[in-house]
Amino acid sequence: MPKVRVALAGVGNCASALIQGTVKYSESSSDTVGLLSYSLGGITPKDIEFVSAFDVDSRKVGRDLSEAIFSGMNNTPRFQEVPSMGVKVKRGPLLDGVGKYLKEVIPLSGDPEADVVKELKDSGADMLVNYLPVGSTRAVQAYATSALNAGVAFINAMPVFIASDPSWAEKFKDKGLPVAGDDVMSQIGATVLHKTLVKLLHDRGAKVEETYQLNIGGDTDFLNMLEESRLADKRESKTSAVRAMTPYPVPTRIGPSDYVGFLKNDKVCYIWIKGRYFGNTPVTIEAKLHVVDAPDSGGVMIDAIRGTKIALQRGVAGELVSLSSYCFKHPPQQLPYDEAKERFLEFVEGRRER
Ligand SMILES: NC(=O)c1ccc[n+]([C@@H]2O[C@H](COP(=O)([O-])OP(=O)(O)OC[C@H]3O[C@@H](n4cnc5c(N)ncnc54)[C@H](O)[C@@H]3O)[C@@H](O)[C@H]2O)c1
Numbered sequence: 001m002p003k004v005r006v007a008l009a010g011v012g013n014c015a016s017a018l019i020q021g022t023v024k025y026s027e028s029s030s031d032t033v034g035l036l037s038y039s040l041g042g043i044t045p046k047d048i049e050f051v052s053a054f055d056v057d058s059r060k061v062g063r064d065l066s067e068a069i070f071s072g073m074n075n076t077p078r079f080q081e082v083p084s085m086g087v088k089v090k091r092g093p094l095l096d097g098v099g100k101y102l103k104e105v106i107p108l109s110g111d112p113e114a115d116v117v118k119e120l121k122d123s124g125a126d127m128l129v130n131y132l133p134v135g136s137t138r139a140v141q142a143y144a145t146s147a148l149n150a151g152v153a154f155i156n157a158m159p160v161f162i163a164s165d166p167s168w169a170e171k172f173k174d175k176g177l178p179v180a181g182d183d184v185m186s187q188i189g190a191t192v193l194h195k196t197l198v199k200l201l202h203d204r205g206a207k208v209e210e211t212y213q214l215n216i217g218g219d220t221d222f223l224n225m226l227e228e229s230r231l232a233d234k235r236e237s238k239t240s241a242v243r244a245m246t247p248y249p250v251p252t253r254i255g256p257s258d259y260v261g262f263l264k265n266d267k268v269c270y271i272w273i274k275g276r277y278f279g280n281t282p283v284t285i286e287a288k289l290h291v292v293d294a295p296d297s298g299g300v301m302i303d304a305i306r307g308t309k310i311a312l313q314r315g316v317a318g319e320l321v322s323l324s325s326y327c328f329k330h331p332p333q334q335l336p337y338d339e340a341k342e343r344f345l346e347f348v349e350g351r352r353e354r
Pocket of ligand 1: 012013015054055057098132139158184185295296297
């Protein structure tokens with residue numbers, strides 16, 4: 001099996017969890033907690049190699065990726081030692097990557113900006129995974145354009161719409177490249193729990209009347225999301241996933257709600273649903289979810305990376321529909337979780353084109 005060569009834009013908590021998990025699961029095939037399966041389409045975590053990375057934080061740029069993932073403001077737990085990777089983090093283009101609140105805590109690297117296209121080509125990357133902060137619209141579009149110009153696939157883990165925007169998907173199709181996204185849906189996260197609860201009420205004949213989802217956390221993702229003007233796409237991404245579970249509109253409010261520093265990378269989510277069932281009888285559901293945020297996305301991203309490699313091997317270009325429905329909150333096509341998983345596995349097995 002040829003290696004899956006991955007480049008990263010943004011070496012924050014998610015990149016840390018992804019790399020730690022990839023190393024962990026490369027070492028042993030007996031402990032596979034959190035992976036859909038050890039081998040997907042013949043690709044195992046051992047086949048994934050990180051070949052290039054970009055950031056703007058002076059505490060990460062210039063360092064080996066194995067050290068950068070534990071540097072700066074990164075505060076997700078260290079669950080795996082990572083040996084030196086021989087990949088130095090390059091200074092990426094800043095544009096709107098660092099907002100009002102992140103400016104206070106991220107010292108910018110003075111290194112010259114890397115030529116992202118050249119770096120992607122020279123490293124032999126198959127794909128670029130985008131982990132930039134919420135609201136980095138221009139920066140994300142710049143990295144997506146570099147992926148197009150370098151001839152690599154693009155996986156968008158955050159909510160600036162690329163795979164789900166038909167004009168961007170078309171650009172990737174024209175270049176013969178796959179694109180997946182947008183905004184990774186964590187394994188046991190707020191979105192999958194909320195959409196599944198709403199669907200349960202609907203499937204059981206109840207009427208959902210109102211719902212909200214409040215989220216708090218203590219990492220730079222939550223600090224950045226205090227800036228409401230950067231949040232429109234994040235709210236839309238999370239809301240659209242729940243909205244798609246009922247055929248009628250439900251008053252809904254979903255989004256990041258506050259930054260609580262001492263929570264570090266822990267995330268606490270409160271879901272509230274009000275509805276009616278037989279005899280117009282009222283029901284409310286209140287759920288509290290407490291997770292560590294970054295590892296919650298790591299296993300899903302390993303699946304997205306493997307699915308994207310399969311698409312590259314088969315010459316599938318443009319938006320990866322089933323993969324995105326399964327792995328992301330704001331895909332080109334919203335589906336209930338079980339249907340998305342079934343279609344993604346059909347794609348992996350070659351029984352579905354995309
Ligand atoms: N479970 C999850 O944690 C989860 C789920 C869904 C989506 N996401 C999204 O994934 C993204 C990454 O999350 P995270 O927790 O790793 O965030 P993070 O804040 O820990 O990391 C972001 C990194 O991007 C860097 N950066 C900022 N501007 C840049 C630029 N122009 N070029 C290169 N690097 C730049 C920062 O210095 C930082 O290292 C966020 O947008 C988040 O909302 C995360």
